[in-house]
Amino acid sequence: MKIVVLDDYQRVARAYGPFDTLPDAEVEVLHEHVADLDELAWALRGAEVAVAMRERTPFRSDLFAMAPDLRLLVTTGMKNASIDLASAAAHGVTVCGTDAAGSATNTAELTWALILACRRRVVAEDRALREGRWQTTIGTDLAGTTLGVLGLGRLGTQVARIGVAFGMRVIAWSQHLTAERAEAAGATLVSRNELFETSDVLTVHLKLSERTIGTVGAAELAAMKPSAILVNTSRGPIVDESALVTALTAGSIAGAGLDVYDVEPLPAGNPLRGAPNTVLLPHLGYVTDATYRAWYAQVVEDIAAWRAGAPVRVLTA
Missing domain, CATH: 3.40.50.720 (NAD(P)-binding Rossmann-like Domain)
Structure with a gap:
């Protein structure tokens, strides 16, 4: 299973996320934002799972069509205006989120x-x-x-x-x-x-x-x-x-x-x-240690649950 983690500007995804608990997972972390659609589709080639940090990268119908291997999209937070949930469903992609634990204030x-x-x-x-x-x-x-x-x-x-x-x-x-x-x-x-x-x-x-x-x-x-x-x-x-x-x-x-x-x-x-x-400031409102600890732990939980056939925190249109 290939996992692509997007927009890890601060290079902390591996430190906060227990990805090593996922057996047989190949994890690729991208530290720079990929704005070009073709480049993004290339980055997602062969990936069954993508992890999005908030609304940094839009997932619309055109991207889902260009990433045919994608089956699970995990976003931090339980809402993401940059994800077209109807298009995700139409392309057979499950979308899961993470709750607000640690990010209340x-x-x-x-x-x-x-x-x-x-x-x-x-x-x-x-x-x-x-x-x-x-x-x-x-x-x-x-x-x-x-x-x-x-x-x-x-x-x-x-x-x-x-x-x-x-x-x-x-x-x-x-x-x-x-x-x-x-x-x-x-x-x-x-x-x-x-x-x-x-x-x-x-x-x-x-x-x-x-x-x-x-x-x-x-x-x-x-x-x-x-x-x-x-x-x-x-x-x-x-x-x-x-x-x-x-x-x-x-x-x-x-x-x-x-x-x-x-x-x-x-x-x-x-x-x-x-x-x-x-x-x-560079959109730091949610960027705290407590929030990242909660979100990345739940990202891995979402992937494990989906892989087991019982996805959790599923987002629907």
Whole structure:
């Protein structure tokens, strides 16, 4: 049985995953992202099993057709918008996932790392200090300011409760959010317009879907305070990337902390790399030791269970 592990950027798959417990398994680990479809199909030649790390590599109908030997696709997480589950089933490919054990708070924690880095100018001051300068910026307090949460689901609720602990006024909006659910998270339900107009920190926690693509566009960014910052640890396309670059360059918002992008890894020539007052991270929200330990162990469990004829954590369309 040949197994191809994709997108192991950090070269940790073998350390975290007990692949040696799978008898007669040939494991090939790819450390670089393979974007070209033909190259990816070539990389998967002869492989019965592929392991995908989150949404780094799309699996659509064309790829399944070009990888006829593939029978099992394992993805970290129990949802993956980059996998066409209907096409997988049509090509006889079982898709299994891994649950959220160990990853309940990691993205919420990183969200606050970005908020604090932006508000207290951590990156700029670190750089200035290394260059021999001392106290070059003035930070902004969180206590007494307004945290706006766009999407008050599991992650948004965690972020909101931390905002309360910082002494912030927390407001929230999403399409189906109720006042009762907002109150339970320590937040106040407001209108969509009020969320953008009054937030000092706006943090995005919507799920990516056709409905949420471009939710934060030029009009929304223009409605924000010039002193406000935007933080996105959800998915890149929820925020109009071009509009955000324009807003940052014009100074119509004070800054942005980003962990997600339209195209990942972020291309070398992307304008965000040169945008002012930004803290940019390479999609680290889920990347923690506890998460990787849980996910890679379950990846191997999924493969073993499928091989035994009793697949677990099966994802269906």
